[in-house]
Amino acid sequence: MRGEAIFVVLYSVALLGVVGLLEFYARQPTSAWASQVFAGYRRAVPDAPRPAGPDEWPHSEVGRFHRALSLFVAVIAVLLVSAELVRHHRPLETLALVAVGAPHAVVVHRLQRRLRRRTAPANGADHGPGGEGGAH
Amino acid sequence: MGTPDTAVLATTGDPDEPPTDAGGRRPRMIARGWVQAAILVTAVGFLVLGLLAVRTYQAEPPIPDRVVSTTGEQLFTGEDVRDGQRAFLRNGLMQYGSIFGHGAYLGPDFTADYLHRSATYVQKQYANSGDGAADAHARTVADFRTNRYDPRTGTLVWSEAQAKAFRQLTAHYADLLGRPEGKQGLRPNAVTDPDTIHDLTAYFGWSAWAAAAERPGRNYSYTNNWPAEPLVDNAPTGHTVTWSVLSLVFLLVGAGGLFAAFGRWNFLGWHGRDQRLLRFHAPRDVRLTPAQRTTAWFFFVMAALFLVQALLGAATQHYRADLGSFFGIPLDRLLPYNLTRTWHTQLAIFWVVTSFLAIGIFLAPLIARGWEPARQALLSRLLLGALAVVVLGSLLGELAGMRGWFGDLWSWLGNQGWEYLDLGRLWQVLLVAGLAIWTAILYRGLRRRLVAESVANMPWLFFLAALALPAFYAVGLVATPDSSFTEADFWRFIVVHLWVEDFLELFTTVTVAYLFVLLGVVRERVALLVIYLDIVLYSAGGVIGTMHHLYFSGEPAEHLALGATFSALEVVPLLFLTVEAWSFLQLGARRHSPSQTPFPHRWAVMFLAAVGFWNFLGAGVFGFLINLPIVSYYEIGTGLTANHAHAAMMGVYGMLAIGFAMFALRYLIPEDRWSDRWPRLSFWSLNLGLAWMSFATLLPGGALQLYKVLDAGYADARSLGYLQGRANVVLEWLRLPGDVVFLVGGVLPLLWMTWLGVRHRVKGARNPDAPGQDLLFTEIVPDDTAKDGAAAVKDEATTARGGATAGAEPPTVEERP
Numbered sequence: 001m002r003g004e005a006i007f008v009v010l011y012s013v014a015l016l017g018v019v020g021l022l023e024f025y026a027r028q029p030t031s032a033w034a035s036q037v038f039a040g041y042r043r044a045v046p047d048a049p050r051p052a053g054p055d056e057w058p059h060s061e062v063g064r065f066h067r068a069l070s071l072f073v074a075v076i077a078v079l080l081v082s083a084e085l086v087r088h089h090r091p092l093e094t095l096a097l098v099a100v101g102a103p104h105a106v107v108v109h110r111l112q113r114r115l116r117r118r119t120a121p122a123n124g125a126d127h128g129p130g131g132e133g134g135a136h
Numbered sequence: 137m138g139t140p141d142t143a144v145l146a147t148t149g150d151p152d153e154p155p156t157d158a159g160g161r162r163p164r165m166i167a168r169g170w171v172q173a174a175i176l177v178t179a180v181g182f183l184v185l186g187l188l189a190v191r192t193y194q195a196e197p198p199i200p201d202r203v204v205s206t207t208g209e210q211l212f213t214g215e216d217v218r219d220g221q222r223a224f225l226r227n228g229l230m231q232y233g234s235i236f237g238h239g240a241y242l243g244p245d246f247t248a249d250y251l252h253r254s255a256t257y258v259q260k261q262y263a264n265s266g267d268g269a270a271d272a273h274a275r276t277v278a279d280f281r282t283n284r285y286d287p288r289t290g291t292l293v294w295s296e297a298q299a300k301a302f303r304q305l306t307a308h309y310a311d312l313l314g315r316p317e318g319k320q321g322l323r324p325n326a327v328t329d330p331d332t333i334h335d336l337t338a339y340f341g342w343s344a345w346a347a348a349a350e351r352p353g354r355n356y357s358y359t360n361n362w363p364a365e366p367l368v369d370n371a372p373t374g375h376t377v378t379w380s381v382l383s384l385v386f387l388l389v390g391a392g393g394l395f396a397a398f399g400r401w402n403f404l405g406w407h408g409r410d411q412r413l414l415r416f417h418a419p420r421d422v423r424l425t426p427a428q429r430t431t432a433w434f435f436f437v438m439a440a441l442f443l444v445q446a447l448l449g450a451a452t453q454h455y456r457a458d459l460g461s462f463f464g465i466p467l468d469r470l471l472p473y474n475l476t477r478t479w480h481t482q483l484a485i486f487w488v489v490t491s492f493l494a495i496g497i498f499l500a501p502l503i504a505r506g507w508e509p510a511r512q513a514l515l516s517r518l519l520l521g522a523l524a525v526v527v528l529g530s531l532l533g534e535l536a537g538m539r540g541w542f543g544d545l546w547s548w549l550g551n552q553g554w555e556y557l558d559l560g561r562l563w564q565v566l567l568v569a570g571l572a573i574w575t576a577i578l579y580r581g582l583r584r585r586l587v588a589e590s591v592a593n594m595p596w597l598f599f600l601a602a603l604a605l606p607a608f609y610a611v612g613l614v615a616t617p618d619s620s621f622t623e624a625d626f627w628r629f630i631v632v633h634l635w636v637e638d639f640l641e642l643f644t645t646v647t648v649a650y651l652f653v654l655l656g657v658v659r660e661r662v663a664l665l666v667i668y669l670d671i672v673l674y675s676a677g678g679v680i681g682t683m684h685h686l687y688f689s690g691e692p693a694e695h696l697a698l699g700a701t702f703s704a705l706e707v708v709p710l711l712f713l714t715v716e717a718w719s720f721l722q723l724g725a726r727r728h729s730p731s732q733t734p735f736p737h738r739w740a741v742m743f744l745a746a747v748g749f750w751n752f753l754g755a756g757v758f759g760f761l762i763n764l765p766i767v768s769y770y771e772i773g774t775g776l777t778a779n780h781a782h783a784a785m786m787g788v789y790g791m792l793a794i795g796f797a798m799f800a801l802r803y804l805i806p807e808d809r810w811s812d813r814w815p816r817l818s819f820w821s822l823n824l825g826l827a828w829m830s831f832a833t834l835l836p837g838g839a840l841q842l843y844k845v846l847d848a849g850y851a852d853a854r855s856l857g858y859l860q861g862r863a864n865v866v867l868e869w870l871r872l873p874g875d876v877v878f879l880v881g882g883v884l885p886l887l888w889m890t891w892l893g894v895r896h897r898v899k900g901a902r903n904p905d906a907p908g909q910d911l912l913f914t915e916i917v918p919d920d921t922a923k924d925g926a927a928a929v930k931d932e933a934t935t936a937r938g939g940a941t942a943g944a945e946p947p948t949v950e951e952r953p
Contacts, residue, residue: 011836061745086755
């Protein structure tokens with residue numbers, strides 16, 4: 001197995017980690033009031049504010065932002081693996097490249113479906129502070 | 137640091153009137169401790185920086201008066217070295233290759249290249265000599281590491297083998313730099329004059345000597361043994377390893393301590409309930425002043441410069457994918473790599489600064505509650521004209537300077553050649569003057585507000601942050617083509633690091649905080665806390681942390697130690713402020729109001745949120761990745777540096793500049809012409825294009841190159857041969873789809889929007905004699921008093937009088953925890 005193919009395999013695995021981290025972050029509540037960082041503070045204050053909901057703008061966009069980046073990173077990985085398969089395709093190389101490319105392909109498929117399912121934020125595109133209005 | 141000093145307050149008797157101090161000014165709205173801490177930390181930071189500047193001059197590698205061989209033959213003089221540096225800068229070679237790892241990434245690092253080639257020649261000579269062939273390596277090491285410079289006579293003695301290598305390398309650089317067919321990034325026959333080639337080789341030879349010869353009394357070289365070169369036993373020093381480990385410890389302890397302290401005790405006080413009812417003016421109801429209307433042109437110019445900068449970036453990148461031609465066009469004859477990269481890096485500063493100038497002009501009347509002095513618009517237009525002259529003049533000057541059209545005036549009218557400070561001295565002075573005029577324009581617009589405010593309050597902080605921009609950019613004037621490389625690099629990074637990363641950051645923080653205050657979504661005291669925290673944290677790490685750029689450029693080891701420690705600590709506020717910035721944005725995006733007016737700044741907030749992401753990834757993660765001395769030792773000047781530079785500069789300052797434009801354009805473009813389609817397209821394309829650029833090319837390419845450094849040595853990994861290798865070329869081509877998305881989907885819609893701002897700019901300026909008022913919201917009602925409507929009545933009354941802003945709340949009111 002040539003060095004370049006090994007590198008692409010390792011880098012694709014690392015990108016799988018990046019995709020996972022971005023997707024993990026996309027699913028987290030982003031309200032600072034819900035953050036673990038302020039757990040001590042919340043315990044100390046009896047009437048700590050209610051965390052913002054995941055559908056409230058701009059929190060609704062944070063998940064979307066990270067998920068779109070995650071999708072793009074997975075697409076890059078698929079492209080890298082494909083390019084490497086064209087360049088180097090001994091049996092072992094092919095096996096390793098397909099093994100790391102397949103999860104990325106699955107991720108691409110799932111993420112793009114998830115993103116398409118929600119084409120607009122649940123609360124309407126133009127909700128912001130004080131915003132109840134519709135799109136311009 | 138709890139409540140403000142209530143003792144200094146006095147009231148007029150009217151409960152709605154903001155209290156004033158004895159001088160009739162609104163008193164300080166933040167506890168004195170914050171102000172003292174900011175001043176103290178900044179003063180200590182700059183004191184240490186001053187001491188390090190002194191040490192730079194004391195401990196830089198000397199330039200000998202003459203270099204002779206053991207037979208007494210003079211190889212070159214100190215003046216030849218200085219002439220070589222001038223030729224290096226005049227020909228834009230720092231935007232082609234690098235010295236001490238600093239410069240561009242296509243051409244070789246001339247220090248490492250000379251060292252490797254000359255050590256190879258020397259070792260071959262010893263190996264081929266009959267006597268002592270077995271000791272070839274030891275003799276080579278002795279030749280290069282023994283410091284035979286005599287400061288009393290100013291003479292440096294090189295061995296005969298080194299002298300022969302110098303002659304051979306003169307021929308090599310004549311071929312490299314004067315190649316008639318080009319196809320290496322430089323224009324054909326770029327440098328052909330034999331004397332100039334001799335001087336350039338002397339300059340490269342001197343830098344290589346400094347990289348290997350041991351400092352007097354030390355067992356490491358003037359560059360802390362950089363670059364890695366086994367032929368001369370150049371390996372990381374104890375300092376490099378030790379301070380890498382210690383800086384990691386400082387980072388972990390600092391980050392843990394800061395999060396624990398702030399999470400537990402809520403120093404900032406904005407985690408409390410701060411829910412207020414807001415009613416925004418619809419953009420069509422906000423009447424702009426004449427000067428604010430002129431900013432439409434600023435933003436259009438900004439977008440146009442951004443487009444040109446991005447296109448030049450594409451051309452620059454193409455050289456790494458295909459040195460031969462640009463899809464069949466011999467680009468190196470028209471726009472060689474060193475010119476496109478010079479323009480690319482200069483325009484990155486210009487377009488971001490244009491947006492910052494514009495948002496300053498746009499905000500000044502809002503801060504002054506709608507008041508604007510006469511002829512402010514005329515001055516703004518003149519400033520834009522002057523900016524256009526400087527931009528166009530400096531870019532053309534760089535072209536002409538590199539081609540030698542200015543003769544001896546090359547550094548004044550053409551290009552000074554220091555990376556990021558490439559522009560000719562005249563243009564540099566004019567740019568400083570332009571920035572100073574901008575602050576004067578701001579002062580004119582703010583002076584009524586400033587005389588009524590404590591210096592510690594937001595209007596003054598906004599003005600002082602603006603004032604710091606020309607002041608610290610002007611520091612770059614200390615570096616001239618005649619400065620030694622080490623001195624010039626010190627002052628250059630005061631601009632590149634301290635100006636960009638700290639003072640643009642400060643102006644950004646103040647501006648964003650003020651935007652939220654003006655929108656009424658953040659109380660002034662909370663905004664002030666953010667600003668002071670930013671000053672304290674960035675001054676603690678960022679000022680001395682500037683030294684992390686200077687580990688290996690001829691500075692003594694203390695620069696490395698302090699740079700590693702404080703730049704690791706710099707990541708702490710970056711992490712912390714990224715988390716806090718989101719809390720802050722959350723305040724700016726609360727949606728508990730029943731207002732019928734939609735929040736108009738959706739896309740401005742989205743771009744600011746993207747800033748938070750890239751600040752963490754581009755500046756924090758990618759920056760820290762290359763920040764440790766031991767990593768930087770092998771990595772400096774490779775693709776990982778470019779990865780950090782693009783993700784941080786475009787991701788943070790680029791997104792910010794566009795966020796500012798989005799804010800102002802929302803008022804400049806009439807309601808019926810505004811569409812969310814263009815900012816949405818631009819937002820997603822810019823972010824995804826940048827992510828592609830980073831993850832598809834710069835990060836893997838940089839990682840591969842780092843491996844090559846470790847495997848085959850730094851000089852090899854920086855050679856054109858490596859860059860043109862198939863693996864690297866494939867990665868370079870993979871960047872193309874992301875760049876297309878970035879350019880077509882990101883930059884062009886932005887340009888179109890700014891054009892709409894110019895073409896359909898809202899008619900009818902605000903009457904300069906109209907009474908002062910708050911322009912961006914109609915009322916703020918505290919949540920806990922909203923039920924009976926009493927507060928609403930009060931706010932309406934004060935709004936009508938023009939005295940009630942978020943910033944006019946009585947400072948004795950403590951934020952609820």
